[in-house]
Amino acid sequence: MNRLDKLRDALDQIGADALITESEVNRRYLSGFTGSTGWVIVTQKDAYLVTDFRYIDQAKEQCPLFTVVNNERKAVEAIANVLKEAGVKRLAFEGSLSFSTYSTWKEAFEGVELMPTSGFMEKLRMYKDxxxxxxxxxxxxxxxxxxxxxxxxxxxxxxxxxxxxxxxxxxxxxxxxxxxxxxxxxxxxxxxxxxxxxxxxxxxxxxxxxxxxxxxxxxxxxxxxxxxxxxxxxxxxxxxxxxxxxxxxxxxxxxxxxxxxxxxxxxxxxxxxxxxxxxxxxxxxxxxxxxxxxxxxxxxxxxxxxxxxxxxxxxxxxxxxxxxxxxxxxxxxxxxxxxxxxxxxxxxxxxxxxx
CATH class of the missing domain: 3.90.230.10 (Creatinase/methionine aminopeptidase superfamily)
Structure with missing residues (x-):
């Protein structure tokens, strides 16, 4: 079972439609992306990497299983559009998220329930392939x-x-x-x-x-x-x-x-x-x-x-x-x-x- 499938099984267990992560380590673990800026969003059917113009070509090369989205300097809007198009209603996020970011997301992601997780990705990463x-x-x-x-x-x-x-x-x-x-x-x-x-x-x-x-x-x-x-x-x-x-x-x-x-x-x-x-x-x-x-x-x-x-x-x-x-x-x-x-x-x- 690949990493995305393992993640999707874990999302099923907590009742989430998708996961979003900005963590450099978890982002690389899931997608292979080594750039310094980006958000990975994994749903039950699709996987997205939202990043800026500096990394578009790099992301397409490193992340063949992901749809690469250019945020055009409006990251929150780009993420919100991805969530809307993917029909995400319950979005898991990592507990290390700042309160400021959480507040911004809560307002911008209309109709999406934000679900904090603790050690969610870290538990998946315990098992090395x-x-x-x-x-x-x-x-x-x-x-x-x-x-x-x-x-x-x-x-x-x-x-x-x-x-x-x-x-x-x-x-x-x-x-x-x-x-x-x-x-x-x-x-x-x-x-x-x-x-x-x-x-x-x-x-x-x-x-x-x-x-x-x-x-x-x-x-x-x-x-x-x-x-x-x-x-x-x-x-x-x-x-x-x-x-x-x-x-x-x-x-x-x-x-x-x-x-x-x-x-x-x-x-x-x-x-x-x-x-x-x-x-x-x-x-x-x-x-x-x-x-x-x-x-x-x-x-x-x-x-x-x-x-x-x-x-x-x-x-x-x-x-x-x-x-x-x-x-x-x-x-x-x-x-x-x-x-x-x-x-x-x-x-x-x-x-x-x-x-």
Missing amino acids: ASEVEIIKQAVKIADDAFQHILGYIKPGVSEADVALELEFFMRKQGATGVGFDIIAASGPRGALPHGRASDKIIKAGEMITLDFGAQFQGYNSDITRTVSVGEPSAKMKEIYEIVLKAQIAGVEVLRPGISGKEADAVTRDIISAAGYGEAYGHSAGHGLGMDVHELPNLSTVSPFILEPGMVVTMEPGIYLSGIGGVRIEDDVLITADGHEVLTQSTKELLILPV
């Missing part, structure tokens, strides 16, 4: 290759910012269109910052550095974290590394259809808590991965989701000790019919780089 999986695998490979490359670059005297820049430069040379998020490169005591973006701090011998980064490739993302030591680490850092590694491996091993995000999170949390570091593990075990770096399903203490084939998730437990440092290890994992496939291939054993 074969083409999406292949693109994600390419994004993961770029990140894996970047990790191997950066090991020869990291040394005392280099700044975190330089490491991040080198990672991005390498990934772009390998075909990435960008990074999925601001690269995290946190060394020494800064490793205690779970989202410690790369700074001007200079890396020192004996410090560990946590690298969290991902490649963006053809609209999809990878997300990998590895922590390495620059020279011999302290006994405490070695200790927490082994604990996180044990938790991360156990967390990956339980990923399969039928397990809940809450159960998967608990596997990692129980190991870290039993070692006495439960309070130093304050984030969730993982999250869905795809066109957004963080998407559904989440793996957390309150996750309501049951894992199913086609989902791609991360597994990333960590321990963070204020003033000392931190460790996080993260893989990207595809849920398969009979278990899982670990997409990330970079070693997770503690690497001690020469100084």
Whole structure:
């Protein structure tokens, strides 16, 4: 079943005639359109892309299943005309819509009931088809290759910012269109910052550095974290590394259809808590991965989701000790019919780089 048919089935379930989305991610997911401006409208019979003159030729090329409508600088009127011609009476929209836009639409779309949705498209995007999986695998490979490359670059005297820049430069040379998020490169005591973006701090011998980064490739993302030591680490850092590694491996091993995000999170949390570091593990075990770096399903203490084939998730437990440092290890994992496939291939054993 293609994406439009999946969407139409979902619209049937909520009693809507059509969906409208302006989200760049959801617009691209449904239509393939990569332009910066446009509205996708999908009804039970037709699909439309409303955009302006800058993108008409591009849209016709990228969206063969869509009727492309030139809004002629009057987007609201153009959308209203599409809805009228398609006979739409109940229009689903995403809950992120601004109140100003909602008010304008309510007045302009005569005879149309506006139906807010929450997580509607995100739930559809949880399930990756074969083409999406292949693109994600390419994004993961770029990140894996970047990790191997950066090991020869990291040394005392280099700044975190330089490491991040080198990672991005390498990934772009390998075909990435960008990074999925601001690269995290946190060394020494800064490793205690779970989202410690790369700074001007200079890396020192004996410090560990946590690298969290991902490649963006053809609209999809990878997300990998590895922590390495620059020279011999302290006994405490070695200790927490082994604990996180044990938790991360156990967390990956339980990923399969039928397990809940809450159960998967608990596997990692129980190991870290039993070692006495439960309070130093304050984030969730993982999250869905795809066109957004963080998407559904989440793996957390309150996750309501049951894992199913086609989902791609991360597994990333960590321990963070204020003033000392931190460790996080993260893989990207595809849920398969009979278990899982670990997409990330970079070693997770503690690497001690020469100084």
